[in-house]
Amino acid sequence: xxxxxxxxxxxxxxxxxxxxxxxxxxxxxxxxxxxxxxxxxxxxxxxxxxxxxxxxxxxxxxxxxxxxxxxxxxxxxxxxxxxxxxxxxxxxxxxxxxxxxxxxxxxxxxxxxxxxxxxxxxxxxxxxxxxxxxxxxxxxxxxxxxxxxxxxxxxxxxxxxxxxxxxxxxxxxxxxxxxxxxxxxxxxxxxxxxxxxxxxxxxxxxxxxxxxxxxxxxxxxxxxxxxxxxxxxxxxxxxxxxxxxxxxxxxxxxxxxxxxxxxxxxxxxxxxxxxxxxxxxxxxxxxxxxxxxxxxxxxxxxxxxxxxxxxxxxxxxxxxxxxxxxxxxxxxxxxxxxxxxxxxxxxxxxxxxxxxxxxxxxxxxxxxxxxxxxxxxxxxxxxxxxxxxxxxxxxxxxxxxxxxxxxxxxxxxxxxxx
Amino acid sequence: xxxxxxxxxxxxxxxxxxxxxxxxxxxxxxxxxxxxxxxxxxxxxxxxxxxxxxxxxxxxxxxxxxxxxxxxxxxxxxxxxxxxxxxxxxxxxxxxxxxxxxxxxxxxxxxxxxxxxxxxxxxxxxxxxxxxxxxxxxxxxxxxxxxxxxxxxxxxxxxxxxxxxxxxxxxxxxxxxxxxxxxxxxxxxxxxxxxxxxxxxxxxxxxxxxxxxxxxxxxxxxxxxxxxxxxxxxxxxxxxxxxxxxxxxxxxxxxxxxxxxxxxxxxxxxxxxxxxxxxxxxxxxxxxxxxxxxxxxxxxxxxxxxxx
Numbered sequence: 001x002x003x004x005x006x007x008x009x010x011x012x013x014x015x016x017x018x019x020x021x022x023x024x025x026x027x028x029x030x031x032x033x034x035x036x037x038x039x040x041x042x043x044x045x046x047x048x049x050x051x052x053x054x055x056x057x058x059x060x061x062x063x064x065x066x067x068x069x070x071x072x073x074x075x076x077x078x079x080x081x082x083x084x085x086x087x088x089x090x091x092x093x094x095x096x097x098x099x100x101x102x103x104x105x106x107x108x109x110x111x112x113x114x115x116x117x118x119x120x121x122x123x124x125x126x127x128x129x130x131x132x133x134x135x136x137x138x139x140x141x142x143x144x145x146x147x148x149x150x151x152x153x154x155x156x157x158x159x160x161x162x163x164x165x166x167x168x169x170x171x172x173x174x175x176x177x178x179x180x181x182x183x184x185x186x187x188x189x190x191x192x193x194x195x196x197x198x199x200x201x202x203x204x205x206x207x208x209x210x211x212x213x214x215x216x217x218x219x220x221x222x223x224x225x226x227x228x229x230x231x232x233x234x235x236x237x238x239x240x241x242x243x244x245x246x247x248x249x250x251x252x253x254x255x256x257x258x259x260x261x262x263x264x265x266x267x268x269x270x271x272x273x274x275x276x277x278x279x280x281x282x283x284x285x286x287x288x289x290x291x292x293x294x295x296x297x298x299x300x301x302x303x304x305x306x307x308x309x310x311x312x313x314x315x316x317x318x319x320x321x322x323x324x325x326x327x328x329x330x331x332x333x334x335x336x337x338x339x340x341x342x343x344x345x346x347x348x349x350x351x352x353x354x355x356x357x358x359x360x361x362x363x364x365x366x367x368x369x370x371x372x373x374x375x376x377x378x379x380x381x382x383x384x385x386x387x388x389x390x391x392x393x394x395x396x397x398x399x400x401x402x403x404x405x406x407x408x409x410x411x412x413x414x415x416x417x418x
Numbered sequence: 419x420x421x422x423x424x425x426x427x428x429x430x431x432x433x434x435x436x437x438x439x440x441x442x443x444x445x446x447x448x449x450x451x452x453x454x455x456x457x458x459x460x461x462x463x464x465x466x467x468x469x470x471x472x473x474x475x476x477x478x479x480x481x482x483x484x485x486x487x488x489x490x491x492x493x494x495x496x497x498x499x500x501x502x503x504x505x506x507x508x509x510x511x512x513x514x515x516x517x518x519x520x521x522x523x524x525x526x527x528x529x530x531x532x533x534x535x536x537x538x539x540x541x542x543x544x545x546x547x548x549x550x551x552x553x554x555x556x557x558x559x560x561x562x563x564x565x566x567x568x569x570x571x572x573x574x575x576x577x578x579x580x581x582x583x584x585x586x587x588x589x590x591x592x593x594x595x596x597x598x599x600x601x602x603x604x605x606x607x608x609x610x611x612x613x614x615x616x617x618x619x620x621x622x623x624x625x626x627x628x629x630x631x632x633x634x635x636x637x638x639x640x641x642x643x644x645x646x647x648x649x650x651x652x653x654x655x656x657x658x659x660x661x662x663x664x665x666x667x668x669x670x671x672x673x674x675x676x677x678x679x680x681x682x683x684x685x686x687x688x689x690x691x692x693x694x695x696x697x698x699x700x701x702x703x704x705x706x707x708x709x710x711x712x713x714x715x716x717x718x719x720x721x722x723x724x725x726x
C-alpha cells in the first residue's frame with residue numbers, strides 16, 4: 001500500500017517536472033475564460049467530515065458569485081481534488097491542480113499537517129492559496145502566497161486558557177493531546193503557555209495518536225491528579241470516544257476543545273457524554289446577525305444540514321478570494337496576492353476578516369457549550385488589543401476578553417433555526 | 419492504590435479483547451501452521467456486521483441488553499461465515515503449495531478486505547450504537563476512585579463465558595477431539611476417517627466468531643469503528659498469541675491479558691520514568707521481539723503442546 005503510494009508519488013513528481021517546463025511562460029493572468037479555483041481536502045479519509053463541509057461552503061459561495069454575474073464578467077469554476085487526509089497526497093493533488101488544471105488560486109486544507117505539506121508547492125509555483133481553517137501558525141509562514149481566513153492556534157489556545165481561568169475559575173488543568181498532529185501539538189503548547197501565565201497550573205500532560213481506540217490509561221492518570229478542567233485539542237473521531245470513556249471512569253471535570261471537535265459525527269460517537277464540555281470555534285449558528293442567519297438558512301436549504309464552522313470558513317475563503325480578484329481586476333498572481341493581502345474588514349460569515357502582515361486573519365473566537373447534541377453559544381473572546389465592535393456580531397455583546405464568570409450568563413441566545 | 423486498580427481494570431479490559439482475537443490466530447496456527455493475517459479484518463467485519471444489523475433493524479433506538487445479545491450472536495454468525503468463505507476460497511486452494519504461498523495469500527486477503535471496505539463505505543470513523551447507555555450512565559464505584567463501567571463488566575463476563583465455551587468444545591466434545599487430532603497430524607487424522615476439511619472450516623468459523631464478539635464488545639466501550647480498525651488490534655492480538663505460545667489456547671488468553679495490561683501501564687505510569695504514552699504500541703512490539711529472542715515458544719508453549 002505505502003509502496004504503491006510512494007511509486008505513484010514518484011511518477012507524479014516526474015510528470016510534474018515536465019509540466020513545470022511548460023508552465024514558465026504560460027500566461028496565468030488576464031484571460032477571459034472562467035476563473036479556475038482549485039479546492040483540495042479530505043473527502044474520504046478519517047477527517048472527511050471537514051473536507052466535505054468545507055467543499056459545501058466553497059461551492060455554495062462560488063455559485064452565489066456566479067449567479068450574481070461572476071467576477072469582472074468571468075465565472076468561477078471550482079476544481080476539486082480529494083487528498084484523503086494524507087499530507088503526501090495533499091502535496092500531490094495540489095501539484096496536479098497547479099500544473100495540469102492550471103488553477104489561478106487554491107483553497108484548502110483544513111488540517112494543518114496537510115496544508116503544510118501542500119503550501120510549499122503553491123508557494124513555489126506562485127499560486128495564491130487561502131486555507132479556510134488551518135490554524136497552525138507555520139502554515140502561512142511558508143511564504144507570501146499563503147493566506148488564511150481563520151484565526152491561529154496561539155489565539156485559539158489562549159481563548160480556552162482565558163475561558164477556563166476567568167469564566168470557569170479553573171486553577172488546575174490537565175491536557176490530553178494528539179502527539180502526531182501539528183494542530184493538536186500547537187494548541188497544547190499555546191494553551192499551556194497562556195494558562196500558566198494566568199496563574200493556572202498544568203497538572204498532567206498526556207498524549208495519544210490518531211487512530212487510538214483506548215484512552216482509559218491516560219484518563220485514569222489524569223483522574224489521579226484531580227484537575228478542574230481537561231483540555232483535549234484533538235479531532236472529533238478520537239474526541240467523541242475520549243468523552244465517552246471520561247464518563248465511564250467517573251471523571252466530572254469538563255473537557256475543553258477547539259474547532260477540531262466541530263463535526264456532526266462527534267455526537268454519534270460521544271452522545272450524552274459530551275454534555276457540559278466546551279469548545280472554541282470560529283462562529284456560532286445561533287448568532288442572530290442577519291448575514292449569518294441568511295447563510296445558515298441558505299446552507300440548510302441546499303444541503304439539508306446545519307453548517308458547521310468549517311462550512312462557514314470554506315464559504316468565507318471563497319468570498320474573500322472573489323473579493324480580492326475583483327479588486328485586483330485580474331488573476332495575475334502578484335496582483336492577486338497583493339489584493340488578498342490588502343483584505344480589510346471583509347464582512348464574512350465568521351466575522352470581519354482583515355488579513356494581517358503575517359497573512360493571518362485577525363478576528364474573535366466564540367466559546368460554545370455542548371448541550372443535548374447542540375453547540376450552544378456561551379461567549380465571545382476577542383484578540384489582544386482589538387476592541388470588541390460596538391454592534392457586536394455575536395449575540396452577547398459586552399462579553400469581553402477577561403470578563404468575570406458572570407459574563408457567560410447572558411449568553412444562552414436564540415435557538416438555531418432548525 | 420485505586421489508580422493502580424483502575425489501570426489494571428483498564429488493562430485487562432483491553433486485554434480481554436486481544437485475548438478473544440488471539441484465540442483465532444492460535445487455533446488456526448495450531449491446525450494449519452498458518453498465521454491468518456486476515457483475522458484482524460474479520461474482527462473489523464464483525465464490528466461492522468453488528469453496526470449494519472443494528473441500523474437496518476432500527477435497534478439503535480434505545481439501550482437494551484436484549485438487542486446487544488442479538489447483535490452479538492448475529493455478528494458472530496456472519497463473521498463465522500466470512501471466516502469459512504475466506505478459508506474455502508482463498509486458503510484451501512493453495513494449501514497444497516508451500517506454507518509461504520498461504521501466508522502471502524493471507525496478507526492479500528487482509529489488504530483486499532480493508533480496501534474493499536474503504537472503497538465501499540469510506541475510512542471515516544462511524545459510531546457504533548450504545549446499547550448499554552454508557553454514554554450517560556455513571557460507572558459503578560468499587561472503592562475510592564476505582565470505577566468499573568457496565569460496558570467493562572459485560573466485556574469481562576462475555577469473554578470469560580466464550581473462553582470457557584471454547585475450552586469445553588475443544589476438550590469435551592467429539593469435534594474438539596477431531597480438532598486436536600487434526601492439529602497433531604493432519605494426514606493421520608484424515609486416515610482415521612476425520613473429515614479434515616470440515617474441521618478446518620469449523621476452526622475458522624469458531625475463531626472468526628470469537629473475533630466478531632471482540633469487535634462488538636469493544637464497540638460498546640469505544641464506539642469508534644472504521645475499516646482499518648483491525649490492523650493494529652489484529653497485530654497486537656497476534657503478538658499476544660506469540661507471547662502466550664502460538665497454538666496454545668490458555669496461552670492466547672494469558673498473552674492477551676498481559677499485552678493489554680502492559681500497554682495500559684506504559685500509558686498510565688510510563689511518564690514517571692520518561693516514557694511518553696505514545697510508546698504504547700512500540701512496547702507491544704518490543705515484547706514480541708523479546709519473546710522471539712528469549713523464549714521463541716512463548717510463555718506456555720513449551721514441551722506440553724495443546725495445539726488446536
